[in-house]
Amino acid sequence: xxxxxxxxxxxxxxxxxxxxxxxxxxxxxxxxxxxxxxxxxxxxxxxxxxxxxxxxxxxxxxxxxxxxxxxxxxxxxxxxxxxxxxxxxxxxxxxxxxxxxxxxxxxxxxxxxxxxxxxxxxxxxxxxxxxxxxxxxxxxxxxxxxxxxxxxxxxxxxxxxxxxxxxxxxxxxxxxxxxxxxxxxxxxxxxxxxxxxxxxxxxxxxxxxxxxxxxxxxxxxxxxxxxxxxxxxxxxxxxxxxxxxxxxxxxxxxxxx
Numbered sequence: 001x002x003x004x005x006x007x008x009x010x011x012x013x014x015x016x017x018x019x020x021x022x023x024x025x026x027x028x029x030x031x032x033x034x035x036x037x038x039x040x041x042x043x044x045x046x047x048x049x050x051x052x053x054x055x056x057x058x059x060x061x062x063x064x065x066x067x068x069x070x071x072x073x074x075x076x077x078x079x080x081x082x083x084x085x086x087x088x089x090x091x092x093x094x095x096x097x098x099x100x101x102x103x104x105x106x107x108x109x110x111x112x113x114x115x116x117x118x119x120x121x122x123x124x125x126x127x128x129x130x131x132x133x134x135x136x137x138x139x140x141x142x143x144x145x146x147x148x149x150x151x152x153x154x155x156x157x158x159x160x161x162x163x164x165x166x167x168x169x170x171x172x173x174x175x176x177x178x179x180x181x182x183x184x185x186x187x188x189x190x191x192x193x194x195x196x197x198x199x200x201x202x203x204x205x206x207x208x209x210x211x212x213x214x215x216x217x218x219x220x221x222x223x224x225x226x227x228x229x230x231x232x233x234x235x236x237x238x239x240x241x242x243x244x245x246x247x248x249x250x251x252x253x254x255x256x257x
Contacts, residue, residue, distance in 0.1 A: 007041065021063075137153055169188060
């Protein structure tokens with residue numbers, strides 16, 4: 001147990017607009033894993049026109065939305081929010097952005113009838129493809145985790161995201177499409193900031209990534225967090241990974257049933 005009660009303060013950007021694909025489950029999963037450890041959990045919704053107050057959050061979350069809603073969010077992000085988020089990300093702090101939120105971290109998302117500005121916190125550009133990239137996906141990351149660094153989920157996006165030469169991907173595609181269906185790369189990572197197309201929602205299927213974000217948010221090491229009984233979480237990961245066709249050679253301590 002931690003010697004004193006801590007609290008994770010989560011800022012959720014545009015929760016009423018960027019809220020499709022059940023990704024609000026990521027927020028609930030973070031809440032539960034904090035509460036099970038007797039850690040406080042506070043959510044602040046930051047909508048269009050609201051200020052993002054520096055020093056009021058430990059973790060930022062942005063989900064995905066439809067193009068018309070993403071346009072409103074992209075426009076609102078310019079100026080004050082871009083400056084605050086740019087400083088936050090530049091200092092290596094934790095942020096999780098899924099699908100549309102991931103696209104907004106880059107320079108822009110463009111298409112024949114679409115032009116959405118991003119905040120340029122990562123060197124990436126997204127263009128609108130003619131078809132959607134849909135289906136189960138599994139990727140291998142360089143993050144240390146009990147699933148040999150593999151994350152599994154579901155993707156559904158028309159965007160084709162291309163990373164600049166100085167931007168690291170979140171991982172390489174084992175099964176699925178990834179950023180653009182051809183590069184073999186998925187997502188982007190800068191410090192503790194993660195952008196990804198993995199839905200499902202992501203965190204309940206990849207419990208250890210949630211713990212990684214919690215630890216980063218609170219300035220802790222993973223081993224400082226109280227260990228939980230993760231049998232259901234392991235099963236959820238196994239199902240998502242099996243759906244993607246990525247076999248799991250169990251890590252020590254996680255034996256097949």
